[in-house]
Amino acid sequence: MNLRLQNFRTTVIAIRLVLIIFVFFPFLVFSQSAKDKEKLQRTKKQLEEEIQYTTELLEKTQKNKQTSLNKLQILNRQIKSREALIDAINRELNQVEVEIKAENFQIDKMSRDLQVLKNDYARMIYHVYRTMNGHNKLMFIFSAKDFNQAYRRLKYYQQYASFRRRQAERILSTQNAINSKRRELETVKTEKLSLVQTQENEKRKLDKEKLQKAKTVNELSSKEKQLLTSLRTKQQAARRLETEIEKLIAEEIRASEDRARKTVGKDGKIKPSSRPSTGKATLELTPKERELSSSFASNRGRLPWPCDRGFVSSTFGEHPHPVLEYVKVKNNGVDIMTERGSLVKAVFNGRVSRVMSFPNLNKVVIIRHGEYLTVYSNLSDVTVRDGQEITTKQTLGRVFTNPDEPKSELHFEIWRGKIIQNPEDWLSGRY
Numbered sequence: 001m002n003l004r005l006q007n008f009r010t011t012v013i014a015i016r017l018v019l020i021i022f023v024f025f026p027f028l029v030f031s032q033s034a035k036d037k038e039k040l041q042r043t044k045k046q047l048e049e050e051i052q053y054t055t056e057l058l059e060k061t062q063k064n065k066q067t068s069l070n071k072l073q074i075l076n077r078q079i080k081s082r083e084a085l086i087d088a089i090n091r092e093l094n095q096v097e098v099e100i101k102a103e104n105f106q107i108d109k110m111s112r113d114l115q116v117l118k119n120d121y122a123r124m125i126y127h128v129y130r131t132m133n134g135h136n137k138l139m140f141i142f143s144a145k146d147f148n149q150a151y152r153r154l155k156y157y158q159q160y161a162s163f164r165r166r167q168a169e170r171i172l173s174t175q176n177a178i179n180s181k182r183r184e185l186e187t188v189k190t191e192k193l194s195l196v197q198t199q200e201n202e203k204r205k206l207d208k209e210k211l212q213k214a215k216t217v218n219e220l221s222s223k224e225k226q227l228l229t230s231l232r233t234k235q236q237a238a239r240r241l242e243t244e245i246e247k248l249i250a251e252e253i254r255a256s257e258d259r260a261r262k263t264v265g266k267d268g269k270i271k272p273s274s275r276p277s278t279g280k281a282t283l284e285l286t287p288k289e290r291e292l293s294s295s296f297a298s299n300r301g302r303l304p305w306p307c308d309r310g311f312v313s314s315t316f317g318e319h320p321h322p323v324l325e326y327v328k329v330k331n332n333g334v335d336i337m338t339e340r341g342s343l344v345k346a347v348f349n350g351r352v353s354r355v356m357s358f359p360n361l362n363k364v365v366i367i368r369h370g371e372y373l374t375v376y377s378n379l380s381d382v383t384v385r386d387g388q389e390i391t392t393k394q395t396l397g398r399v400f401t402n403p404d405e406p407k408s409e410l411h412f413e414i415w416r417g418k419i420i421q422n423p424e425d426w427l428s429g430r431y
Helices: 002-061 069-131 134-142 147-221 224-261 287-298
Strands: 262-264 270-272 311-314 317-320 328-331 334-338 343-345 350-358 362-369 372-382 395-399 407-416 419-421
Touching (some): 002 069, 002 311, 069 147, 069 311, 069 334, 224 328, 224 350, 224 362, 224 372, 224 407, 350 372, 362 395, 395 407
Antiparallel strands (some): 262 270, 311 334, 317 328, 334 407, 350 362, 372 407, 407 419
């Protein structure tokens, strides 16, 4: 008996779970679909803004009659953004297709329900016509044995009439709901047509940009010597900057070790310690510096960009030259192409370790964040000094604009001790 009761309870629980899934699952799916659609629309908007921005930069470069590598970099970014936009439109179209199928399914279900209601109502009307005309109704009531039975028969007619009204209202309500769903379906279909048209337009623009890129590459290929000279000059400047950063790191390691080896005497004066150097070639951080370093590390992937507007025109690491075959380009950071006069801002709290100036890199600012360094080079002017405490998003200066191209490009690096980091892993995503 107990086993039967337990099986019965288990069956009841299973039935309840199935009912809950059938009732709430469609709402959960719809809610997730709405969130995905909203996220896609935000991505599309950001991509469209970036394409608009690169178009403005491209228009400025086209005023210069000479074809430049700068123009090719902008075209590459624009093509990449356009492809990402087309992909986002494709995903949105897939979501719209799912919506259309869902709307059609609901309309079909509601239409079947409506037909059942209409059939039931028709049978009811026929029954009323055959058995419940006025004469039969009175005869039925007056043939009661007593007053209570007559009253119950009267209430039965009233309830039956009320039921008929409710059935009629359900039919009308279901019909209105179907009409509403059909209007929603038409709206979704219109949205789909608009997306398809937008997609076709973007594909045509992408084809034009690819043709323009091919033309630009062909024109630049004829300037191989000029490009090689420019690349060597840039690489020499990058090596010099790397050497200076390594010297700076070595100096700060020695200074931090000296601080760690000093002791405070009974008279309150700092005295050299007999403790030998650790030789670890790592920074001896103070508690405050360790806290800052930990805070910087915890913000990996969330650091603000050093420029309010712009895009990565040259990525981190070694990669092929965009024009010169069999030539590799090494980048210790990222290059961020922006517009003339753009402000350069600190990505995190810290202290200015060094302000320097280099040929072909112009002014450079290096900021320490505990064991981390951020490097901002190719600045036209600087508004900070050595040793100054810096806060997140504080202005450091302005990006230098090359008057010959014109080109405004910030070079940005991140170091952890002596290890170079990929800045794109640390900066917040644009979309």
